Amino acid sequence: MSVPMLEFRQVDLFYGAIQALHQVSLQVQVGETVSLIGANGAGKSSLLMSIFSQPQVTSGQILYQGRDITGLQAHQVATLGIAQVPEGRRIFPDMSVEENLLMGSLVIGDTYVDEDRQRMFELFPRLRERRNQRAMTLSGGEQQMLAIARALMSRPCLLLLDEPSLGLAPLVVKQIFHTLRELAADGMTLFLVEQNASHALRLSHRGYVMVNGRISLMGTGEELLTNPQVRMAYLGGH
Amino acid sequence: MKALLMRYWPYWSGPVRDAGFAGLMALILFGPVVGVVLKGYDFELHPSRVALLVGIVILGRLLLSLALQTARGKVWLQRFELGRDQGVQVVPAHQKSLWRWVLPLIILAALILPFYANKYLLTVVILGLIYVLLGLGLNIVVGLAGLLDLGYVAFYAIGAYGLALGYEHLGLGFWTMLPLAAVLAAVAGAILGFPVLRMHGDYLAIVTLGFGEIIRLVLNNWLSFTGGPNGLSAPSPTLLGLEFGRRAKDGGTPFHEFFGLTYDPNYKFIFIYLVLLLVVLLVLYVKQRLVRMPIGRAWEALREDEIACRSMGLNHVLVKLSAFMLGASTAGLAGVFFATYQGFVNPTSFTFFESALILAIVVLGGMGSTLGVVIAAFVLTVAPELLRSFADYRVLLFGVLMVLMMIWRPRGLIRVSRRGVVPPVAQGAA
Ligand SMILES: Nc1ncnc2c1ncn2[C@@H]1O[C@H](COP(=O)(O)OP(=O)(O)OP(=O)(O)O)[C@@H](O)[C@H]1O
Ligand SMILES: [Mg+2]
Numbered sequence: 259m260s261v262p263m264l265e266f267r268q269v270d271l272f273y274g275a276i277q278a279l280h281q282v283s284l285q286v287q288v289g290e291t292v293s294l295i296g297a298n299g300a301g302k303s304s305l306l307m308s309i310f311s312q313p314q315v316t317s318g319q320i321l322y323q324g325r326d327i328t329g330l331q332a333h334q335v336a337t338l339g340i341a342q343v344p345e346g347r348r349i350f351p352d353m354s355v356e357e358n359l360l361m362g363s364l365v366i367g368d369t370y371v372d373e374d375r376q377r378m379f380e381l382f383p384r385l386r387e388r389r390n391q392r393a394m395t396l397s398g399g400e401q402q403m404l405a406i407a408r409a410l411m412s413r414p415c416l417l418l419l420d421e422p423s424l425g426l427a428p429l430v431v432k433q434i435f436h437t438l439r440e441l442a443a444d445g446m447t448l449f450l451v452e453q454n455a456s457h458a459l460r461l462s463h464r465g466y467v468m469v470n471g472r473i474s475l476m477g478t479g480e481e482l483l484t485n486p487q488v489r490m491a492y493l494g495g496h
Numbered sequence: 497m498k499a500l501l502m503r504y505w506p507y508w509s510g511p512v513r514d515a516g517f518a519g520l521m522a523l524i525l526f527g528p529v530v531g532v533v534l535k536g537y538d539f540e541l542h543p544s545r546v547a548l549l550v551g552i553v554i555l556g557r558l559l560l561s562l563a564l565q566t567a568r569g570k571v572w573l574q575r576f577e578l579g580r581d582q583g584v585q586v587v588p589a590h591q592k593s594l595w596r597w598v599l600p601l602i603i604l605a606a607l608i609l610p611f612y613a614n615k616y617l618l619t620v621v622i623l624g625l626i627y628v629l630l631g632l633g634l635n636i637v638v639g640l641a642g643l644l645d646l647g648y649v650a651f652y653a654i655g656a657y658g659l660a661l662g663y664e665h666l667g668l669g670f671w672t673m674l675p676l677a678a679v680l681a682a683v684a685g686a687i688l689g690f691p692v693l694r695m696h697g698d699y700l701a702i703v704t705l706g707f708g709e710i711i712r713l714v715l716n717n718w719l720s721f722t723g724g725p726n727g728l729s730a731p732s733p734t735l736l737g738l739e740f741g742r743r744a745k746d747g748g749t750p751f752h753e754f755f756g757l758t759y760d761p762n763y764k765f766i767f768i769y770l771v772l773l774l775v776v777l778l779v780l781y782v783k784q785r786l787v788r789m790p791i792g793r794a795w796e797a798l799r800e801d802e803i804a805c806r807s808m809g810l811n812h813v814l815v816k817l818s819a820f821m822l823g824a825s826t827a828g829l830a831g832v833f834f835a836t837y838q839g840f841v842n843p844t845s846f847t848f849f850e851s852a853l854i855l856a857i858v859v860l861g862g863m864g865s866t867l868g869v870v871i872a873a874f875v876l877t878v879a880p881e882l883l884r885s886f887a888d889y890r891v892l893l894f895g896v897l898m899v900l901m902m903i904w905r906p907r908g909l910i911r912v913s914r915r916g917v918v919p920p921v922a923q924g925a926a
Contacts, residue, residue, distance in 0.1 A: 336809030
């Protein structure tokens with residue numbers, strides 16, 4: 259198999275005495291959409307943020323395109339072509355929509371700014387109407403769109419998303435997953451952390467299930483969707 | 497009567513409760529302060545004075561609460577609450593600004609001013625401009641980058657002492673020291689910044705506060721180098737080597753002789769004023785440009801969310817350091833002007849009060865707002881100068897202003913507005 263886009267090799271992560279990740283190993287292949295599902299506090303966000311060394315992993319290795327990026331500083335990781343849509347969006351509230359987008363393109367400079375901005379507005383027409391509005395005043399769904407658009411502005415090879423459906427109405431969730439599907443169809447590699455297992459798994463080629471900081475299951479999206487354990491725990495049991 | 501009172505009780509109950517609470521607070525506050533007067537080793541009680549003050553507070557609060565219950569008052573209150581956290585406003589990209597006309601007029605007026613002003617007014621305005629410079633510098637650090645620097649005065653001192661010491665020990669003049677002081681202050685900013693900028697909020701504030709005090713104590717106690725509390729003299733500026741004194745040192749020609757004018761001590765201040773004005777305009781221009789550039793956006797983004805910034809590829813230490821150094825160098829410039837304007841420097845000009853004053857300028861002006869800072873700098877420095885007899889109450893005035901400000905305009909005098917980005921293609925396209 260070719261070199262994976264992202265690989266975790268036996269990663270342990272501690273917050274003081276609390277161990278958040280236990281010997282986690284996973285892979286995301288180039289062009290693949292992979293989701294990681296798990297309950298609250300399973301360690302999903304910790305895993306995602308550890309790619310950016312926030313916090314740093316205690317042991318194990320994180321590889322990106324075959325390169326060891328364990329312990330690399332957050333801003334250096336960002337320049338390698340990894341973009342993230344963080345948990346809770348973390349858009350810049352006092353900046354306008356456009357300025358938020360410009361923040362996203364900071365790592366790659368101004369070369370494609372105009373072109374990319376247009377592309378984002380085509381992807382999320384709502385953002386175009388609100389381009390000069392302060393980001394804080396956007397609705398939750400719009401903020402999520404902005405967070406995704408901002409991440410895409412850096413033309414990433416790998417897009418990490420932490421619970422993009424959090425707190426959104428079903429219709430908006432659908433819309434966002436539709437956009438993600440388009441991105442994936444265009445060849446983008448996606449690594450998705452979700453509680454909304456049914457949406458995430460239907461979108462994904464493969465999925466991992468995390469329980470208490472350990473990977474407990476792995477399989478294709480369909481396998482996991484039909485897996486009785488997953489159905490019980492994450493799909494409401496039907 | 498009683499029935500009437502009871503019937504409208506729902507309207508009364510709130511205000512009465514408010515008034516009672518305000519009265520209690522007033523009693524606690526004024527009781528010991530106003531009611532007990534020391535007399536030798538004894539003290540006298542003045543219950544009537546306390547009662548008067550408390551009575552005024554209760555009545556005032558009652559009237560205020562009642563007024564706010566009327567239809568008009570409610571509208572007011574609402575406007576208040578609404579205006580409270582609207583934060584930054586985004587101006588459409590193509591909106592024509594009135595500034596295009598006003599700004600040249602202001603600059604013209606400022607250029608003409610010294611030729612008509614008397615010396616006193618001139619010196620007051622120079623002081624005001626120095627604080628504008630300080631306010632602008634600290635505004636980058638606190639207002640834009642969100643780094644609470646309580647020792648900002650240290651960089652001001654470095655600029656001022658830079659001029660005095662450079663002259664004393666190395667024979668350097670105003671023009672050499674002006675850029676050099678900016679560089680020196682920036683270097684000091686970097687030296688302080690590197691270890692400190694990993695800290696957040698309170699910790700940063702405390703460390704910078706300490707730094708400010710250390711610089712002042714060193715200046716105060718290193719007698720052989722800085723002259724200690726006696727201070728040092730600072731040179732006046734020269735115009736192409738022409739001095740502004742009555743007689744030039746080292747046998748040169750002074751300014752007035754060279755141009756065939758009669759001697760006037762005002763020339764020196766007019767010259768300082770004009771140079772200072774140019775520097776202020778330059779700093780304003782640079783700041784205005786920087787804010788629109790990626791670095792300006794990076795400062796603000798860092799203030800808003802450091803973690804998001806870092807995962808956006810920003811090196812937070814460098815970004816903070818740049819804000820810190822730029823702010824410091826601006827203070828260095830201000831220090832040079834202050835020293836040359838005063839003709840001497842000593843440590844009493846660089847106390848914590850000065851840092852607090854500059855911070856007050858930034859906060860009152862509106863965090864991040866340039867115009868607000870300019871206005872606030874003049875209000876806070878020029879007003880107490882002009883109201884000399886009121887000088888004792890200066891600090892009280894600040895306090896009152898701050899409290900009013902936090903209630904009325906928590907985001908400062910001038911709300912920061914930012915211009916929308918010009919769309920690359922016409923709005924309707926695509
Ligand atoms: N900064 C921190 N300090 C200490 N413990 C932390 C910290 N951040 C997370 N944890 C702990 O690590 C564990 C995993 O947290 P994490 O945020 O990764 O969970 P998650 O799977 O993302 O949950 P959710 O679905 O609720 O977002 C939790 O037990 C949490 O309490
Ligand atoms: Mg999480």
